[in-house]
Amino acid sequence: MRRTSWTWRGGWAHETPCVNLRLTGNCADDAIVLELPMPGIGGIQVLEGIRAASPNATTPVIVVSVLSGPDTKNRCIAGGANAYVVKPVERKSLAATLKAQTGAGNKPKSTRT
Numbered sequence: 001m002r003r004t005s006w007t008w009r010g011g012w013a014h015e016t017p018c019v020n021l022r023l024t025g026n027c028a029d030d031a032i033v034l035e036l037p038m039p040g041i042g043g044i045q046v047l048e049g050i051r052a053a054s055p056n057a058t059t060p061v062i063v064v065s066v067l068s069g070p071d072t073k074n075r076c077i078a079g080g081a082n083a084y085v086v087k088p089v090e091r092k093s094l095a096a097t098l099k100a101q102t103g104a105g106n107k108p109k110s111t112r113t
Contacts, residue, residue: 027055028055028056028059029056029059030059030060030102030104031059031060031061031062031098031101031102032050032056032059032060032061032062033061033062033064033094033098034046034047034061034062034063034064034081035063035064035065036063036064036065036066036067036072036076037065037067043063043065043076044075044076044079047061047063047076047079047080047081048079048080050080051079051080060082060083060098060101060102061080061081061082061083062081062082062083062084062085062094062097062098062101063076063081063083063084063085064085064086064087064089064094065084065085065086065087066086066087067086068086082101083097083100083101085097
């Protein structure tokens with residue numbers, strides 16, 4: 001089984017193998033969609049790693065999970081998640097959450113000179 005996460009960069013979602021999730025280095029994403037639970041490593045552990053020391057320490061993290069209990073949601077928010085979405089997720093709802101967290105709807109359009 002291949003473990004993946006999705007990162008949001010430049011208005012597009014990119015699939016990133018978990019083993020290559022950028023917890024260190026110099027590249028930051030616009031947003032990270034993190035699933036709970038994941039095989040092999042817990043999503044909350046990944047979230048804590050992102051927040052502890054990474055170029056994505058301030059990147060919005062949206063947790064998506066089948067776990068709907070308030071304890072899990074509160075633990076994720078306390079661990080640094082910006083939003084918590086319970087599955088099943090509608091594409092438009094997730095896109096709206098990503099736009100809200102990244103301010104994508106508020107960014108001025110670039111102009112060419």
